[in-house]
Each structure stands twice: as structure tokens, then as C-alpha cells.
Amino acid sequence: MSDIETFYDVMRRQGITRRSFMKFCSLTAAALGLGPSFVPKIAEAMETKPRTPVVWVHGLECTCCSESFIRSAHPLAKDVVLSMISLDYDDTLMAAAGHAAEAAFEETIAKYKGNYILAVEGNPPLNEDGMFCITGGKPFVEKLRHAAEGAKAIISWGACASYGCVQAAAPNPTRATPVHKVITDKPIIKVPGCPPIAEVMTGVITYMLTFDRMPELDRQGRPAMFYSQRIHDKCYRRPHFDAGQFVEHWDDENARKGYCLYKMGCKGPTTYNACSTVRWNGGVSFPIQSGHGCIGCSEDGFWDQGSFYDRLTTIKQFGIEATADKIGWTATGLVGAGVAAHAAVSVLKRAQKKNEEA
């Protein structure tokens, strides 16, 4: 891999000053929750380590992950990230197209066998032998399997690759399948979200390059540093939740005061993501801050939980769509009525018996 420049070489070549470089290292350390002592380590790693080749493939997806990724502010994707990793193949971003692009793909996975990171955006549909998603003239699932074979690790970008997202929502006609259910013999990091936060994406990559290992993952295989807490746990509106002060209707007085959106169906209490801490667009805002509840886009099967404005999952097994509360009240009412009727019959029966005896 000696022919790949180090990150530092690339950055200097692109006119980034050492001062800016050190600033980036500090910001990255802070973003990863590391102490100041890690800044020189990050700097050293970037000065000495050859860039890790990354092969970025696109299955069934909407490219929102890429759109998010290229908007990373810390670090700026343009200046640093596209140079940090040696992004040898990304059919959406690369200049080459057609046969040239496919040749680059084959070359990279042959040359860096066992050393490259495979980033997957979107997922493969498995029905009809994968014919619902064709890239380079072949079903995407074949390309995915081929690319995964020599990969050191796989990053599942976004809800599509991690959980299936909208194309896997019931009834899932194309049988869109998340990456970890197709590739089972490689370490996989899920970075869910629709899309994931830009800084989370670059943060995960930076961590892997700096420490040459996977970040600590939680039980669902997500990087714990970004996905270990619910949005609700760190929400700036949380004090209003604890106080019992809620937005009752859109645009009411409480909404203007910035009260908790719990009653409006905010899914912050059931969603693991870093939105309330890292926020979006360089830390400008996030959905709750702009007055709308979280829709839980980084959760498993978020399209299949019913309305974005309900906090309980819709239960379809009852024929009509119902929530747990509707079922509960109905069943309780029926049982209550049943008990009352039974009691009435019991009393009548007893009276009848007494009459007969008398």
C-alpha cells in the first residue's frame, strides 16, 4: 500500500495549513469524545498511516446518505474526508463512469484484498434473483457479495443498509434485505438514520482510520459513541417533559414556548441517535429544535411502526389498524360489559332458584 499517500500528504498537497490540520485533529478528538492527549495521536496517525482504501457501493437507496456525508462540517468533506479515505470507488461521486468505473472497482478489490473498508449505501433486493437493482449490468446483490469477500470490515450506511428502510417496509415486494442478513461472515458496523448525521459518518470513518479498529458497538451493532443514548435522554426540551409541560396542538402557545413534543408523537424517547447532541448542518438545529417531533428514522423498521405521530406501534393483526390503547380500551369495555351481564344473569339465576325452593 506504499503507493497510497498519507492523509497528511494529501491535505498539504491540497493547500491545507498545518494549523488547520491540527484544528481538525482537535475537533475530531472532541467529536469522538476523546481527551486532548489523543490529538497528537490522531495527528501522528494521519501523518504516517497510508490512507485506508474505501469502496463505496450503492444498492437500493436514495443517496441521502451521500448527500449527508458530503455536508460534513467537522471535518469539511471537501477538504479532508474525501482525501482522508482513499475513496477508490464510489459510482455516485467518482469522475469515471461505465467500464472505466467498473475496472477501478475490480482493480481496487483485487489490489487491497483484505485491507479495504466496504461502505454500503442502500441494500440488495433478493426477489427475482436480485433483478430489482442492477448496477453495472448485474444484480446488486452479486456486486455486494463480490466486494464483501475481500473487505476488512463493512459499514452499513443509513437505515437502508442497516435495517431495510422504506424499500423493505411491508409488504416488501422486492424483498429488500439489510446488509447484515446477506453478508454474515464480516464485521459490520451499522450507522442507521435516514440519513445518518454527517459528523457521525465522518466520525465513524475517522475512528476506524485512527485506531485501525472498529469503534465499540452496542447490541444492535451501532457505534456506541453515537447511538448509545436516546434523543429524549439528551433533548434540550427534556426539562419540559419532566415538568409535564407539553405541546398539546400544533401551533399552540406551548409550541411557541418550545415545550416537549411528546404528546405530538415525538419518537425521541424510543430513538437512539446523536441528533440532540451533535445536531444537523454543522450543529445548527435538529427536528425537535425546529418544532417537529422525531420520526425515529434511525430505528429498526421505522416505516412499519404506524404513524409518525403515534408513540405506540400500530397493530394491524386486528384487521383494522389499531393502537395498543384502542385495543386495550375496547377489550376492557367488552370485559367490563361481560362482567356486568354475567353478574346480572347470576343474580337472576339465584332469584329464580330461591323462588323454586320457596
Place this chain on the structure above:
Amino acid sequence: MKGVSDERINAPVRGPDEIFEASRLTGDATREDLESIRRRTSVYVYEAPVRVWHWVNALAITILVVTGYLIASPLPSMQIGEATDQFVMGYIRFAHFAAGVVMSVGFFGRIYWAFVGNRHAWQMFYIPIFNKRYWKEFVFELRWYFFLEEEPKKYIGHNPLAHAAMFTFITLGITFMMITGWALYAEGAGQGGVTDSLFGWVLGYVQNSQRLHTLHHLGMWAIVIFAIIHIYAAVREDVMSRQSMVSTMISGHRTFKDDRIE
């Protein structure tokens, strides 16, 4: 009843006129009353720890259902003070968690008592599904509830129907609510903590926290429905069956209203 023959039980040792002086002194005792209290006896069924558990559990479940419902569908917004001075949801959630801990500890105490207590303490924790006789009696009790039997049978512990309900809604139901409840608590307590290491796997299995909340919520409704039926059946049986019900869970003694054999 070893060594005591039927003859001995039924044979009057002394006539009713000669005994129960205290009962007769109140002046309302008829001859039939005296004859009756001479023969009717009680069985000690529910020992003190079982009774204490029952009422503590009932109180905990009441608090859990009310606060749990209010956590899912909070009270109207209140403007007592600034958010920093007001803690309505906080106290409701605290009451829920505290009652949850009490219920969990109580349930473990109850399991312990199933091993060291009397035979009746064990009844709630199993259903004799392979016992044909059990199912026959189950059907009989069901028929009694459908008004198809003239008279119920005598039971010392739970009747077969109550036995099944108790096992399903309390033993399994509370276990389900404890597991999902503690898993939800672990989410707030944070990863790496004690509750997370014990119950974090539940969210890993269910995958989506909203689904987990929904399951816990459905469990609440199951227990509410059980409570309605339980209270109704206890009062009804107290009135219509051949043994005591409500007072049994206070005194522990099951008393019988007649001395017929079946």
C-alpha cells in the same frame, strides 16, 4: 383425617343445647345455627406472607397501571411554575419505577415462599397440563360460569379456572411486565449499567424501543382485564360458591358453607 372416621365427625358428642354458650347468649342463635357451626370448619390456605404479598402486589399494580397510563398519555399540561420548579411527569415516573421495584421484589419473595410455604403457595406457579382430571374439572368450572351447572364444587386453593388465570396473568403476566419494564428502565439508566447488563438483551431482541413500549403497554391492558375479572369472580364466588373468598385473602382461612361431600 387419619384415624378420624366419618362416624366420629358426624356423631354429635353433645347436643347443641349443651354447647356454644357464648353464641346462645347473644340471643339470635337458632337451633339450626348452632347445629351448623358445630359442623362447619375451615382450612388454613393462605399463610401470612402470601396474603401480605397479595395486597402489596394489588397496591403496586394499581399504582403501576395508573402511573403507567399517565406516562403513555400524560395529564394536560400544567403551568405551576417554570420547568425547573415543576416535576409532574418526574414524580409520576418515580412512582411507576418505585412501584415496579416493589412488585419485582415482592414477586421474588413470593417465588421463595412457593418453596418454603405450604402446598397452596406452590399452586400459582404451574398448571398440571398433563393431568386429564384437571381439564375435566376445568370444563366443569367453565360450565358453572356459563350457568350450565346447578352447583359448583368445593375447592380449597384456586378452582381449576382460577388456577389457569392466575398462572397466565400473574405468573406469566407479571414476569412479562417485569422483563419488559426493566428493559425499558435500563434504556433510561444507560448502557453499561446494572439494569442494562441484566435486561439490555430484551431491546436487542425486540430491536425497536417503540415496539418494546407497545408490548409493555399491551401487557398493562391484559392485567387490567385480569383485575376486572379477578375482582368480579372473587366477589361472585364469595356470594355464590360453597366457600369463602374475599375474607380468605384477609384471614387466610377458607371456610365452607355446607358439609356435603360433593
